[in-house]
Amino acid sequence: MNKANLSVFASGIGSNLLAIHKASMDKSFPGKLQLVICNKICPAFELAKSLNYDTKLISNLDKDKFEEIAHQELIKKKIDLICLAGYMRVLSPKFVFKWKNKILNIHPSILPLFPGLNTHKKILLNGVKIHGSTVHIVNERLDSGKILGQFAFAVKSNDLDFLIYNIKKYENLLYPEVIKKYIWTFLFKEDKFLNYKNIHIDNVVFSY
Numbered sequence: 382m383n384k385a386n387l388s389v390f391a392s393g394i395g396s397n398l399l400a401i402h403k404a405s406m407d408k409s410f411p412g413k414l415q416l417v418i419c420n421k422i423c424p425a426f427e428l429a430k431s432l433n434y435d436t437k438l439i440s441n442l443d444k445d446k447f448e449e450i451a452h453q454e455l456i457k458k459k460i461d462l463i464c465l466a467g468y469m470r471v472l473s474p475k476f477v478f479k480w481k482n483k484i485l486n487i488h489p490s491i492l493p494l495f496p497g498l499n500t501h502k503k504i505l506l507n508g509v510k511i512h513g514s515t516v517h518i519v520n521e522r523l524d525s526g527k528i529l530g531q532f533a534f535a536v537k538s539n540d541l542d543f544l545i546y547n548i549k550k551y552e553n554l555l556y557p558e559v560i561k562k563y564i565w566t567f568l569f570k571e572d573k574f575l576n577y578k579n580i581h582i583d584n585v586v587f588s589y
Contacts, residue, residue, distance in 0.1 A: 382408070382409075382411070383411075383569070384410075384411055384412055384413040385411060385412045385413070385461040385462055385564045385568050385569075386412075386413060386415045386416075386458060386459050386460050386461045386462075387401070387405070387412045387413060387414045387415060387416075387460065387461070387462050387463075387464060387560075388414075388415060388416040388417070388418060388455055388458065388460045388462070388463050388464070389401060389414065389416075389417050389418070389429075389463075389464050389465075389466050390417075390418050390419075390420075390451075390463060390464070390465045390466065390468040391417060391418075391419050391423070391425035391426070391429070391465075391466045391467050391468055392419060392420055392421060392423055392425065392467055392468050392469040392470070393423055393424070393425055393466075393467030393469070394423070394424045394425060394467065395423070395424050395425030395426075395427075395428040395429070395466070395467070396467075396549050396552070396553055397464075397466035397467060397487060397552055397553060397556050398417065398425050398428060398429060398466050398467075399428060399553070400552075400553035400554075400556060400557050401414060401464060401466065401556065401557055401560065402414060402432055402434075403557075404557035404560070404561070410557075410561055411561060411564040411565055411568075411569065412461075412462065412560060412561070412564050414434060415434075415435065415458045415459075415460060416434070416435050416436075416437065416454060416455065416458045416460060417429035417434045417435070417436045417437070418436075418437045418439060418451055418454065419436070419437070419438050419439070419440075420438075420439060420440055420447065420468070420469075420470055421438075421440050422438065422440070425466070425467065426438060435458065437450075437451075437454055439451060439454075444470070444473055445473070447470075448472065448473060448475070448476040451476075452476065452479060455480075461483065461564075461568055462483050462484075462485065462560070462563070462564065462568065463480060463483060463484045463485070464484075464485050464486075464556070464560060465484065465485065465486040465487070465519065466487065466556070468486075471523060472484070472519065474521035477519055477520060477521050478521070482518060482567065484518070484519035485516060485517070485518060485519065485529070485559070485560065485563065486516070486517055486518075486519050486524070486526075487514055487515070487516050487552055487555070487556050488500075488514060488515050488516075488517065488524050489501065489514050489548050489552070490503075490504070490512070490513070490514065490515065491511065491512070491513045491514075491515060491531055491533055492515040492517060492524055492525075492528060492531075493524075493525070494509075496523050496524035496525065497523060497524065501541055501544050501545055501548070502541065504536060504544070505536075505539055505541065505544070509536065510535060510536050511533050511534070511535060511536065512533070512534060512536050512544065512547075512548070513531055513532045513533035513534060513548075513551070513585075514531065514532060514548055514551065514552050514555065515528055515530070515531045516528075516529045516530045516531070516555060516556055516559040516560075516589070517529060529559050529562070529563060529589060530555055530558070530559040530562075530587070530588060530589025531555075531587075531588055531589070532551050532552075532554075532555050532585050532586060532587045532588070533585070533586050534547060534551070534583075534584065534585040534586070535584070551582075551585055551587075554582065554587070555587055555589065558578075558587075558589055559589045562574050562589060577589065
């Protein structure tokens, strides 16, 4: 089975990195994680090293230099798809153009609502009763690319930590599934995967 070469960009705890890793262990998953790039020392960086992935730390550089080095590393590993997973820098339009339709991101809100940072606090401050996350294609504008999948659940508590816990838990389910579908439909052109799925898990609605 042919597999797409994946790279993960990460800056945080690495929960979605771990989810992608676990998914890729399944023989039916159409991607193979080949490269992890971090812009700082973080739990995701340590996790990637512990899992024996080719892990690059590209830190303390301006955006242009970071992206130049990252681009060369991606070319070297023949990467087909970049998955941003808690990556906390905005990529330049120039870099996005080079990798057009080959960068995915997971954002912790139901886009187009609440792009940018501090989404959980914004949800609570605005009294919003539904929260979730979105996987989208990265384009030159912040959190505005084509939506590929989302999940949503009812906000029943003002407990910020519990809200974040739920977001992470269900992101780890959604992201690998959307990546899998995107590889099949966009990279491998398999029409049988085009139909949207709507799934309910723990009263959470997934659509992708």
